Amino acid sequence: MFLSTVVIAIIAFIIAVAGFFLYKNYAFRNAGKKIANARYERIESLHHQLENKQTPSPEEMHRYVSNLLTREMTFLLLKKYNKTQLFPKEFYTIEKAAASNLAGWLEFPTELDACPDELEHIKRVILSLYDAQSEMYYEVFRFRINQPHWAAKNGWMLGVVGPYSTTSQPYDPPQATFSRLSKLSDNVTPEEEVQWVHETIYKAH
Structure with missing residues (x-):
């Protein structure tokens, strides 16, 4: 009887630990999805312009690269569309890229x-x-x-x-x-x- 109680307790503990890690994994993946969506929303307008073969104004480009959270994504997006010549030269440094x-x-x-x-x-x-x-x-x-x-x-x-x-x-x-x-x-x-x-x-x- 005592042995059965111990076994049940151990199994319950294992299930609880497994459930905890499954929850953490779910929460981590869900958080990652949310932040990915938020990051895309910041450059969505620029993406649409490039996709439609429109050229963003210098003022728009400066706004994107001045923001630490959109600078790196802006360059990568321009690179995808072979438009890196639009990227402001003063932000094309390893230090500026690393900060972003x-x-x-x-x-x-x-x-x-x-x-x-x-x-x-x-x-x-x-x-x-x-x-x-x-x-x-x-x-x-x-x-x-x-x-x-x-x-x-x-x-x-x-x-x-x-x-x-x-x-x-x-x-x-x-x-x-x-x-x-x-x-x-x-x-x-x-x-x-x-x-x-x-x-x-x-x-x-």
Whole structure:
């Protein structure tokens, strides 16, 4: 009788754990779908113009690329339609591309769940691995978000995007965009953050 009770308890526990992970998986996929839809809505008008062979005005293009959340998607959309010549040259840099990529990553529900209110480039950190041909680098940013967001108390936090190489082009997809939401007040240096991301995120791919 006691054994049966234990077995039933174990089975109930396994079912509960399985149900929890199934729910988390469903919630994650549902959140991903919602954010994908929201991101498309931001560039839907531009997509329709390109699809109908219309040319967006310079003012429209500047509005899209000035927004961190639409800059990267705008370039990729223009690339799809062979219209990258419309992309404003001052935004065609790895630093500008990396900033947009980080903002999009932070917006995802499993991360910051929002676009930062402020995001600034700090520096480029170079990793000389073996020789000049294998040199890699990361772009490091600081960002913060206002109340009532739960992370507002952190103040300025670090974010890392990369790695890039000497042959990288702006808007090439980085493989290790990440933030531990480390506070700058914790005296974590950009170099330390890059080393952690390179070893823990990039090398895990």
